[in-house]
Amino acid sequence: MEGVTEPCFRDLLLARNRPEALGGTFTEFVRVVDSPLPRRLLREHLGERALRPRAEREGPRAPVGVQLMGSDVGALAETARRAIEVGAPLVDLNFGCPAKGALRGCAGSALLREPAKLESIVRACVAAVSPAPLTGKIRAGYDDDSRLEDLARAVEAGGAAMLTIHCRTRAEAYCDEVDWTRIARAVNSVSIPVCGNGGVATHADLVRMRRETGCAFAMVGRAALGDPWIFEGLRVDAAEAARFLLEYADVLVLSGGASTRGAAARVKQLLVHWTAGDLLGGDRDGWLREGDPARLFERLRSHAGVDAATPERVTDR
Numbered sequence: 447m448e449g450v451t452e453p454c455f456r457d458l459l460l461a462r463n464r465p466e467a468l469g470g471t472f473t474e475f476v477r478v479v480d481s482p483l484p485r486r487l488l489r490e491h492l493g494e495r496a497l498r499p500r501a502e503r504e505g506p507r508a509p510v511g512v513q514l515m516g517s518d519v520g521a522l523a524e525t526a527r528r529a530i531e532v533g534a535p536l537v538d539l540n541f542g543c544p545a546k547g548a549l550r551g552c553a554g555s556a557l558l559r560e561p562a563k564l565e566s567i568v569r570a571c572v573a574a575v576s577p578a579p580l581t582g583k584i585r586a587g588y589d590d591d592s593r594l595e596d597l598a599r600a601v602e603a604g605g606a607a608m609l610t611i612h613c614r615t616r617a618e619a620y621c622d623e624v625d626w627t628r629i630a631r632a633v634n635s636v637s638i639p640v641c642g643n644g645g646v647a648t649h650a651d652l653v654r655m656r657r658e659t660g661c662a663f664a665m666v667g668r669a670a671l672g673d674p675w676i677f678e679g680l681r682v683d684a685a686e687a688a689r690f691l692l693e694y695a696d697v698l699v700l701s702g703g704a705s706t707r708g709a710a711a712r713v714k715q716l717l718v719h720w721t722a723g724d725l726l727g728g729d730r731d732g733w734l735r736e737g738d739p740a741r742l743f744e745r746l747r748s749h750a751g752v753d754a755a756t757p758e759r760v761t762d763r
């Protein structure tokens with residue numbers, strides 16, 4: 447998810463959920479305009495850990511695919527090829543982003559109005575990454591869901607290995623109401639595996655979405671920002687939840703990805719959605735109003751039970 451699921455956060459999630467529970471993740475979308483992106487940038491999005499051979503990592507981890515968004519077929523296809531070259535196990539194409547910037551560039555959900563163009567983009571990228579798999583993510587439609595089946599079939603006809611469908615339309619943005627029958631409609635219109643997305647708030651919803659719609663996989667968006675254990679369905683206490691957030695801040699600073707202030711801002715981005723361990727205890731606004739990073743980390747440490755015996759952390763300074 448753009449601006450949130452950078453490599454440090456993704457890595458912590460992958461470490462807490464077995465691959466059997468969390469089958470895979472994607473980078474945030476990487477915007478491709480009119481020329482192929484440099485390999486360095488793709489490596490940065492993948493993160494150092496995702497690129498290390500599986501055997502070298504502590505324990506098995508699910509794959510991290512690169513997600514691309516754009517409308518220039520040639521630039522997308524070459525960028526997709528480079529993503530595989532630098533070590534991505536798969537590439538996903540974003541046809542769902544509703545942001546004005548994406549629409550202006552005729553990318554993201556703008557392509558939901560042009561199933562034929564969408565299909566040609568998928569086809570070119572499939573050819574570029576073969577034999578690695580390419581997947582595509584759509585919304586249920588642009589203004590309404592009347593072309594849902596056409597869009598699902600366009601992704602399949604282009605040769606994608608999996609279709610992800612976010613069940614809201616572009617017009618519905620991130621509204622509270624979701625209609626999972628749209629996911630079932632996608633499942634019934636293609637023969638490739640379908641990953642359902644939209645409105646999963648709990649681990650039970652993950653199970654229910656698959657049962658009710660027949661989708662092979664279920665994707666979690668915002669709820670994973672508030673509960674990193676959602677895929678396993680583990681219920682952690684407030685101390686464990688606070689330790690996760692402190693570790694996230696530490697990793698961000700130690701990896702050079704953020705200053706202490708920047709790390710506090712990132713933690714607060716998660717606190718907007720946070721549910722795990724009932725850490726916020728009904729005082730979300732109070733947590734979010736905390737402007738001093740030192741006080742925010744102190745409040746987290748008081749819940750985490752971090753004491754003098756704990757090795758020094760960046761967030762102790």
Ligand SMILES: Cc1cc2nc3c(=O)[nH]c(=O)nc-3n(C[C@H](O)[C@H](O)[C@H](O)COP(=O)(O)O)c2cc1C
Nearest residue numbers: 447448474475540612643644645646666667668669
């Ligand atoms: C801040 C934010 C950033 C997002 N960035 C991306 C992105 O980079 N790629 C993508 O496919 N979807 C992105 N999404 C959409 C989510 O992946 C997901 O489709 C959407 O939030 C619906 O799922 P949910 O109801 O479980 O949150 C983003 C959503 C939010 C709120």
